[in-house]
Amino acid sequence: xxxxxxxxxxxxxxxxxxxxxxxxxxxxxxxxxxxxxxxxxxxxxxxxxxxxxxxxxxxxxxxxxxxxxxxxxxxxxxxxxxxxxxxxxxxxxxxxxxxxxxxxxxxxxxxxxxxxxxxxxxxxxxxxxxxxxxxxxxxxxxxxxxxxxxxxxxxxxxxxxxxxxxxxxxxxxxxxxxxxxxxxxxxxxxxxxxxxxxxxxxxxxxxxxxxxxxxxxxxxxxxxxxxxxxxxxxxxxxxxxxxxxxxxxxxxxxxxxxxxxxxxxxxxxxxxxxxxxxxxxxxxxxxxxxxxxxxxxxxxxxxxxxxxxxxxxxx
Amino acid sequence: xxxxxxxxxxxxxxxxxxxxxxxxxxxxxxxxxxxxxxxxxxxxxxxxxxxxxxxxxxxxxxxxxxxxxxxxxxxxxxxxxxxxxxxxxxxxxxxxxxxxxxxxxxxxxxxxxxxxxxxxxxxxxxxxxxxxxxxxxxxxxxxxxxxxxxxxxxxxxxxxxxxxxxxxxxxxxxxxxxxxxxxxxxxxxxxxxxxxxxxxxxxxxxxxxxxxxxxxxxxxxxxxxxxxxxxxxxxxxxxxxxxxxxxxxxxxxxxxxxxxxxxxxxxxxxxxxxxxxxxxxxxxxxxxxxxxxxxxxxxxxxxxxxxxxx
Numbered sequence: 001x002x003x004x005x006x007x008x009x010x011x012x013x014x015x016x017x018x019x020x021x022x023x024x025x026x027x028x029x030x031x032x033x034x035x036x037x038x039x040x041x042x043x044x045x046x047x048x049x050x051x052x053x054x055x056x057x058x059x060x061x062x063x064x065x066x067x068x069x070x071x072x073x074x075x076x077x078x079x080x081x082x083x084x085x086x087x088x089x090x091x092x093x094x095x096x097x098x099x100x101x102x103x104x105x106x107x108x109x110x111x112x113x114x115x116x117x118x119x120x121x122x123x124x125x126x127x128x129x130x131x132x133x134x135x136x137x138x139x140x141x142x143x144x145x146x147x148x149x150x151x152x153x154x155x156x157x158x159x160x161x162x163x164x165x166x167x168x169x170x171x172x173x174x175x176x177x178x179x180x181x182x183x184x185x186x187x188x189x190x191x192x193x194x195x196x197x198x199x200x201x202x203x204x205x206x207x208x209x210x211x212x213x214x215x216x217x218x219x220x221x222x223x224x225x226x227x228x229x230x231x232x233x234x235x236x237x238x239x240x241x242x243x244x245x246x247x248x249x250x251x252x253x254x255x256x257x258x259x260x261x262x263x264x265x266x267x268x269x270x271x272x273x274x275x276x277x278x279x280x281x282x283x284x285x286x287x288x289x290x291x292x293x294x295x296x297x298x299x300x301x302x303x304x305x306x307x308x309x310x311x312x313x314x315x
Numbered sequence: 316x317x318x319x320x321x322x323x324x325x326x327x328x329x330x331x332x333x334x335x336x337x338x339x340x341x342x343x344x345x346x347x348x349x350x351x352x353x354x355x356x357x358x359x360x361x362x363x364x365x366x367x368x369x370x371x372x373x374x375x376x377x378x379x380x381x382x383x384x385x386x387x388x389x390x391x392x393x394x395x396x397x398x399x400x401x402x403x404x405x406x407x408x409x410x411x412x413x414x415x416x417x418x419x420x421x422x423x424x425x426x427x428x429x430x431x432x433x434x435x436x437x438x439x440x441x442x443x444x445x446x447x448x449x450x451x452x453x454x455x456x457x458x459x460x461x462x463x464x465x466x467x468x469x470x471x472x473x474x475x476x477x478x479x480x481x482x483x484x485x486x487x488x489x490x491x492x493x494x495x496x497x498x499x500x501x502x503x504x505x506x507x508x509x510x511x512x513x514x515x516x517x518x519x520x521x522x523x524x525x526x527x528x529x530x531x532x533x534x535x536x537x538x539x540x541x542x543x544x545x546x547x548x549x550x551x552x553x554x555x556x557x558x559x560x561x562x563x564x565x566x567x568x569x570x571x572x573x574x575x576x577x578x579x580x581x582x583x584x585x586x587x588x589x590x591x592x593x594x595x596x597x598x599x600x601x602x603x604x605x606x607x608x609x610x611x612x613x614x615x616x617x618x619x620x621x622x623x624x625x
Contacts, residue, residue: 010397010461021464024397028367048390049454053461057394063360064398067330067367085383091353092391095360099326118449119457120384121440125448234451 001275001314003307004075004283005034005300006043006202010061011052015223016289020053027061028068033297035072037304040312041105043075043283048083048116052289059096059104066100074100077168077202077283078109078150082130083116086137093138097145107168107200108135109150113232132159139163148200152181161188166197171204171285172254175273182278198280204259205284206291207267207306210298217291218256224288225255260284264306271307271314282314316545316586319343319375319554320575321522324355326364328568334368335572339579343373343404345554347473347522352379352410359391363398375404375554377473377489380420381413384440386459389427393463401464406489406520408473417477421470421484428468432456471520482506487518490548492556494521500547520552524559525574532560532574534581541586 008027012018034042042065048056055061062074081089097104110127111117117124138144148168149160160167161184169181182199189196204221208214230241230248241248260267274282284303286296309315320336322329322344333344346361348354358376365374376395378388388407396403407424409417416439423440426433434456435442443457471487472478481488490499499521506514521544526536544550555578557571564570584599585591 020461021397021400024394024464025400027398048460049457050460051458055394056390056460057359060359060363060391060394061398063363064366064395067364084387087353088383088387092357092360095357098356099360099364114449114451115443115453115457118446118453119443120386121442121444121446123446123448232452238451240452 001271001279002040002281002312003271003314004041004043004073004281005039006075006077006283006285006287007045008042008055008058008061008287009045009047009289010055011050011289013052013227013289015227016292018289024061024064027065031065031069031072031074034300035069037300038308038310038312039072039300039304040281041073041075041283043077043107045077046079047111047113048080049119059092062104063096063099066096066103069103071103073103073105075105075107075148075283077107077148079107080111080116081108081134081138082127083111083120083122084134086130086134089134090138090141090144093145094141094143097143102145104145105148106138106145107148107150108138110156112234128155128159131156135159135163135165139165146198148198154184157181157184158188161185161196162192162194164189164192164194164197166280167199168283169199169201169279171202172258173201174258175270175277178274178279179277186278199278200281200283201274201279202283202285203270203274204255204261205267205286205303206259206261207264207286207299207303208261209263210302211295213291213295217261218259220290221259221288222252222256224290225252264302267303268307268314275314316541316550317342317552318578318583319345319373319520319552320578321345321347321554321556322361323571324348326356326361329356329361330364330368331568332571332575333365333372333374335575337369337372339575340583341372341575341579343375343552343554344369345375345377347375347377347554348379349556350408354379357391359395362395362403366398366400369399371402373402373404374399375406377406377408379410380407380424381409381416385420385423386427386440386442386457389424389459392468393428393459393461396463396465396468397461403463403465404469404471406471406473406487409476414476417472418480421472421477421480421486424470425484427459428463428470430458430462432458469518471518478502482510482513482517485510485513485516487520487551489520489522489552489554492522492524492559496544496547499544503548518551519548520554521548521550522554522556524556525578527560530560531570532577532581534577537578537582538585541582545586 044058046058047054114124148166150168186196206217235247260270286300320341336344346358358378362374392405471489472481473489526533
């Protein structure tokens with residue numbers, strides 16, 4: 001099972017202010033460091049029109065980081081493909097795959113904020129149809145990089161599985177749900193007569209034993225997700241999280257139940273279970289605005305030392 | 316006057332030539348698919364890829380506009396500018412048939428590359444669109460984030476179409492290589508007359524095919540030609556397109572390297588002087604231009620004569 005790390009978002013948040021030109025220069029240093037630690041890949045995320053500058057074009061940022069590295073792969077979890085013109089999106093993806101020497105893993109998702117669609121003249125309720133059209137354009141293009149589809153809605157699983165695409169399952173799944181989704185994907189692929197694509201998953205992660213913030217890390221992640229989910233997630237189709245603290249708490253509880261936080265052996269054991277469930281690639285999210293920096297590096301270094309093979313896979 | 320070197324389309328060659336151009340003192344490198352649609356490599360990807368191997372050279376791109384949403388281009392260019400530490404220069408060229416949309420493209424790009432919330436009314440790209448189906452937490456004004464590293468990213472208009480729109484907004488112009496100097500000179504004079512204050516802010520750039528001296532750059536002709544353009548148009552930047560000389564040997568990197576050298580040591584220093592002090596050209600030719608002595612010597616002689624008599 002390949003092991004990547006994420007998620008670089010290039011934000012300057014209320015919790016963790018950052019000078020953006022400096023953050024973009026640091027991205028290249030971070031990529032070098034991730035490569036040196038021996039991880040398989042480094043993952044970036046996408047959103048547009050955020051107060052904190054969340055990188056709206058991570059493929060462009062990846063092109064820069066690729067110039068600082070030679071082996072490391074780069075992934076997106078996720079690019080919000082329905083928000084882009086399908087043909088232009090396919091060209092940019094192929095170009096970044098080209099300038100990186102074929103080191104791109106293209107993770108694509110739907111996007112969830114009405115305002116992001118509205119700002120570029122699109123309807124959010126057409127995102128599924130746009131996803132299908134974009135996916136077909138992408139897979140028909142020459143030099144198409146490996147595709148990983150995000151999400152777990154039945155339509156998303158079927159859409160991707162029937163095309164033999166890979167998947168990136170969300171970080172909030174319980175182990176039995178992972179098994180269920182892997183089975184669903186394989187069944188759809190089989191009934192379409194295609195080989196099932198590889199299965200990836202995101203996991204919020206912290207390996208304890210390396211730094212002074214071990215005991216705070218749950219609270220830090222909670223603060224991160226409370227701001228994001230409270231402000232921008234739509235719960236029950238009609239409320240922001242902050243408008244419905246009860247729903248928000250329930251959502252956050254799921255986040256913490258499913259995060260991999262603990263000493264190296266515990267995290268390893270969870271990863272072995274994921275591998276047994278059929279997961280081919282796990283992207284561990286150590287890197288949040290609020291955890292980024294020396295403490296996250298210490299935790300990642302400890303993990304790399306204990307768990308990584310020279311090929312960037314789980315030992 | 317500044318000099319830019321147009322990069323070849325293949326990414327590996329482009330990276331190598333960008334480094335070579337920087338080492339030879341070029342002010343910028345330029346990414347331009349030369350009208351190929353779609354471009355072989357998306358300009359934002361190529362520009363960002365140059366972040367690491369280059370340090371100080373400015374990175375120019377010519378991007379096609381008129382079809383895709385300008386906010387998308389603004390985001391790509393802002394991220395590329397952040398990635399390269401504020402060294403990006405953006406020239407936009409309307410795709411054929413989209414000239415009448417150019418003013419809207421420019422206005423939307425200017426708003427998107429600033430850092431304030433705005434509302435743009437259209438007609439092609441109302442932003443935000445406020446579509447009836449988008450209901451949850453939508454905005455009346457948007458702020459395109461992140462802003463570029465530069466407070467004012469250079470935004471130029473490439474080609475003949477839309478030059479008036481550029482002047483009205485004090486944006487730079489990048490002329491095509493096949494434009495006549497006389498036409499450019501008359502445009503420039505008109506701009507100074509109709510917009511006396513704005514015209515002073517307009518950077519004038521020109522794509523340029525170097526003159527072919529039987530297989531190598533004709534330095535004499537290059538200096539003479541560019542001197543005329545410089546005086547007629549107040550040229551600020553020459554974007555060198557090596558295809559003027561390489562022609563069907565476009566894939567010969569050794570030839571391109573020799574041209575770069577001739578531009579850097581033969582042409583560029585001479586264009587930075589309006590007049591040569593006595594003896595300087597002999598010093599240049601004797602000390603640092605072995606191999607280029609004959610043509611350069613003649614060029615400087617003729618140039619300095621022409622200047623002192625003119």
